[in-house]
Amino acid sequence: MNAVVLNAPHEISVEKRKRPGIANSKDALVKVIVAGICGSELHPYRGQQNTTYGHVMGHEFTGIVEEVGSEVKSFKSGQHVVGTFSTACLSCWFCRYGHTNRCVNSLALGTQQIDGGQAEHVRVPNADGTLLLAPDDIDDELLVLMSDIFPxxxxxxxxxxxxxxxxxxxxxxxxxxxxxxxxxxxxxxxxxxxxxxxxxxxxxxxxxxxxxxxxxxxxxxxxxxxxxxxxxxxxxxxxxxxxxxxxxxxxxxxxxxxxxxxxxxxxxxxxxxxxxxxxxxxxxxxxxxxxxxxxxxxxxxxxFGRAPVRAVFEEAMHFFVENKSRFSEVISHRLSLAEAAKGYAIFDKQEARKVVLKP
Structure with missing residues (x-):
């Protein structure tokens, strides 16, 4: 599959990577429809964050479930979903009390911890807590805002x-x-x-x-x-x-x-x-x-700190759907996955409001 890879500061490439599969019984495999470039990704892109390189970028994505592990209860093949930017197990103390931003089993997608969603496919650990069903009345370009930035x-x-x-x-x-x-x-x-x-x-x-x-x-x-x-x-x-x-x-x-x-x-x-x-x-x-x-x-x-997207998702989604017309001009650039390097460059230079990539 094609995937967006950060190789060094300011060095984005689109490479052929092995298509991921189910590695754990709680995983889901998602075929990506739309992926977003987020402002927080500019930190490693600019070399401002202590990180390793060579991973697939992207923690904002929507897509279609293609396969699920044996312990996934909430999703099945063919369902339209949106992913949250970090995984949530829903079973640890922090998740049970609504602090999904500090799940002890959390992985930040699109980092050295785990490959992300700026690709044709993405493996999603703890799918029951990390994916959410997409509503019928919102398109994927707007829906991708619910992965991170709107919540x-x-x-x-x-x-x-x-x-x-x-x-x-x-x-x-x-x-x-x-x-x-x-x-x-x-x-x-x-x-x-x-x-x-x-x-x-x-x-x-x-x-x-x-x-x-x-x-x-x-x-x-x-x-x-x-x-x-x-x-x-x-x-x-x-x-x-x-x-x-x-x-x-x-x-x-x-x-x-x-x-x-x-x-x-x-x-x-x-x-x-x-x-x-x-x-x-x-x-x-x-x-x-x-x-x-x-x-x-x-x-x-x-x-301070990251949002517990999973915990606030339903409330935030209701508010977002009610006001979705206000976001009609937010997405300024729609690029193919092959144009990812351009997308990062214009976003870095503040020449774009929001860039979305389409495999």
Whole structure:
């Protein structure tokens, strides 16, 4: 079969690889229909991540089940499915309590751990927890967003929303304490790639009327405005001053950071008010750009890490299907698998919103 392989930083090739088969009784073999290139794949592509090379890339894919192992209960040959970006066994302590992002048996697809879905076929371990049936009313190009980026953006926004502290909550009702409605909250999304756009839409639809969107790319900011956000351009707008003016000098109630670098994370920290919420879903590779003392002095609530896509999938899918028309312009490039190197190059240069590959 043909497969996309990362051989070294900035070196993508399409190679002939042996078609995978069922290696474990809980495996499924999927014939890929659409595979996506994700922003987190740019870390190894750029050489910014400690990794080995030579593996098949891709953790976003949709396809048709061709074969299943003897212990697979939820799927059979011929079913239309979407894969989540990391495997989930559904039986360990973390999976049973909804923390599928930290499954003890998890494998990150498209890494040195296991070959991924930017290929004609992909082997999916723990298929019952890693695959989900595709709904009938959404095409594969949009469905591939549900492998990772939409649930991740949704999760980042919902963590901020659910942890939004309303003054007076948890204390006796007195005239000394007032509750701040979510509709009056000021959120900031730092980074308006596709994950950030998904976070913008989620926060806006869920009731946050002021969602400021920070990026340096005009096209991304235009898309953020269409999702209900208020664009702020790096290098042009005085972003801290604008956020302070919108909050009587306090700072943002919550910041969702989806970039994954130190500068973005520091900006998110600085934009927050005391007792604010930092929800980071960026794939960070280095030390934090703030100290424990700074966190203490701000009394921040801070969340980091990958989304538990399997755990939030049904809720996120329902929201996604209801708002799928808002994503009509998100996919900017549709390429054949043979054009994968071009896809990575234009995505790396921020010349594409979202690139999908079709075997």
């Amino acid at each position: 991740t953006g949704y999760y980042g926004a919902m963590r901020a929303i659910t942890q939004f502290r309303q003054p007076g909550e948890g204390v006796p009702e007195t005239k000394l304490f007032e509750k701040q409605p979510l509709s009056e909250a000021v959120f900031v999304v730092v980074g308006c790639g596709i994950v950030g756009l998904c976070a913008v839409l989620t926060a806006h639809i869920r009731g946050v009327q002021s969602v400021y969107c920070v990026d340096s790319v005009d096209d991304r900011l235009e898309q953020a405005a269409k999702m209900g956000g208020i664009p702020l351009k790096l290098g042009r707008d005085d972003i801290p001053a604008i956020v302070r003016a919108a909050t009587d000098g306090r700072g943002a109630d919550a910041v969702i950071e989806s970039v994954g670098n130190k500068a973005a994370l520091r900006s998110a920290f600085d934009l927050l008010r005391p007792c604010g919420i930092l929800s980071s879903v960026g794939f960070h590779q280095s030390e934090l750009p703030f100290t424990g003392l700074e966190c203490y002095q701000k009394n921040l609530s801070i969340n």
